[in-house]
Amino acid sequence: MQHIKEAVIAAWEAAWDSGEVDAFDAILHDDYRRESRSSRRVFGAAELKQEILDVREAFPDLRTIIDRVLVDEEHGSLALFWRTTGTFTNDLQGVPASGRRVETRGSNLMHIRDGRIVSEEVTWDQSELLADLGVPSLRSAFEVDESVVDDLSGVPSIDALKGFNRQFITGVTVVTTLDEDGRPRGLAANSYSSVSLDPPLVSICVQKTTSTYPSLFKSTHLGINIMSNGQRGTVGVFASKGADKFAGLDWHEGPAGSPLIDGSAASIEAEIKERFQAKTHTVFIAKVTHAEVSDAEPMVYKAGRFFDGAELTELPTD
Numbered sequence: 001m002q003h004i005k006e007a008v009i010a011a012w013e014a015a016w017d018s019g020e021v022d023a024f025d026a027i028l029h030d031d032y033r034r035e036s037r038s039s040r041r042v043f044g045a046a047e048l049k050q051e052i053l054d055v056r057e058a059f060p061d062l063r064t065i066i067d068r069v070l071v072d073e074e075h076g077s078l079a080l081f082w083r084t085t086g087t088f089t090n091d092l093q094g095v096p097a098s099g100r101r102v103e104t105r106g107s108n109l110m111h112i113r114d115g116r117i118v119s120e121e122v123t124w125d126q127s128e129l130l131a132d133l134g135v136p137s138l139r140s141a142f143e144v145d146e147s148v149v150d151d152l153s154g155v156p157s158i159d160a161l162k163g164f165n166r167q168f169i170t171g172v173t174v175v176t177t178l179d180e181d182g183r184p185r186g187l188a189a190n191s192y193s194s195v196s197l198d199p200p201l202v203s204i205c206v207q208k209t210t211s212t213y214p215s216l217f218k219s220t221h222l223g224i225n226i227m228s229n230g231q232r233g234t235v236g237v238f239a240s241k242g243a244d245k246f247a248g249l250d251w252h253e254g255p256a257g258s259p260l261i262d263g264s265a266a267s268i269e270a271e272i273k274e275r276f277q278a279k280t281h282t283v284f285i286a287k288v289t290h291a292e293v294s295d296a297e298p299m300v301y302k303a304g305r306f307f308d309g310a311e312l313t314e315l316p317t318d
């Protein structure tokens with residue numbers, strides 16, 4: 001066991017600190033399986049190597065300190081306690097790099113067979129790293145219960161979910177921010193939701209592939225403009241990609257600088273408090289710091305079409 005302990009430490013340092021991931025070949029059993037306690041994911045050697053390379057790409061100056069290695073001769077297992085420091089230099093899982101230094105820590109329980117690691121339980125994965133960077137993940141939503149993986153009862157098809165969403169009538173907002181050069185950026189979004197009045201919280205869900213996303217993620221504040229009947233053209237601009245969506249548009253800055261679009265039915269500026277990772281999207285929770293409400297009627301959005309919010313007919317109560 002003393003031999004494998006030394007071999008594990010050497011391979012660990014070579015892989016995590018220098019990117020020599022093939023150093024693990026000497027210590028991993030052919031049946032090697034790694035289970036993450038936090039994400040409940042199970043994967044093999046290839047995924048482990050890729051994960052290390054991905055993390056090293058994001059944190060090129062990564063340094064690992066192995067605090068402790070405990071050997072359990074009787075059960076043929078080895079526990080390793082480690083911590084790692086590094087600078088968040090390149091994007092990871094769609095989260096834009098912040099240049100911040102972070103320390104993350106975890107422990108691995110390794111089971112040894114034939115002098116090699118056959119299985120490993122780890123307390124850490126990339127979602128832990130993002131959480132240490134202040135970007136928690138909605139990981140409970142991604143957990144897969146292996147025992148019921150073939151039983152899809154109760155799981156809606158994508159089409160059923162789309163159908164459900166199409167039945168939900170909303171307004172349309174344009175979510176705005178300033179990029180690093182101080183230029184206004186924005187996208188059309190109907191995922192706006194009021195969270196609470198006291199404290200005054202709102203949420204918005206933004207797809208990570210949008211061009212507005214990196215600026216939004218890095219911002220301290222955002223603007224949310226509820227589109228009015230007179231802004232059908234503006235919605236079209238902000239629902240598509242464009243070099244300067246604000247060209248020819250009248251807008252003003254909120255107290256913290258967020259672009260607020262003139263002619264909107266209402267606009268708020270809010271300070272971003274949380275950025276929850278939801279795989280393809282990030283859920284922003286923001287605290288409202290400024291509000292403007294106009295007399296303009298809001299636009300209505302239903303199943304891909306836009307309607308006049310002033311032309312709604314009220315239903316009788318009986």
Ligand SMILES: Cc1cc2nc3c(=O)[nH]c(=O)nc-3n(C[C@H](O)[C@H](O)[C@H](O)COP(=O)(O)O)c2cc1C
Nearest residue numbers: 187188189190191205206207210211212239240241
């Ligand atoms: C009515 C409507 C609602 C939308 N809601 C959202 C939304 O909530 N979140 C999102 O990420 N994209 C949403 N989109 C799509 C974006 O507006 C669209 O992808 C846009 O091209 C993004 O621009 P960008 O890549 O320049 O940031 C919506 C589009 C429309 C027409």
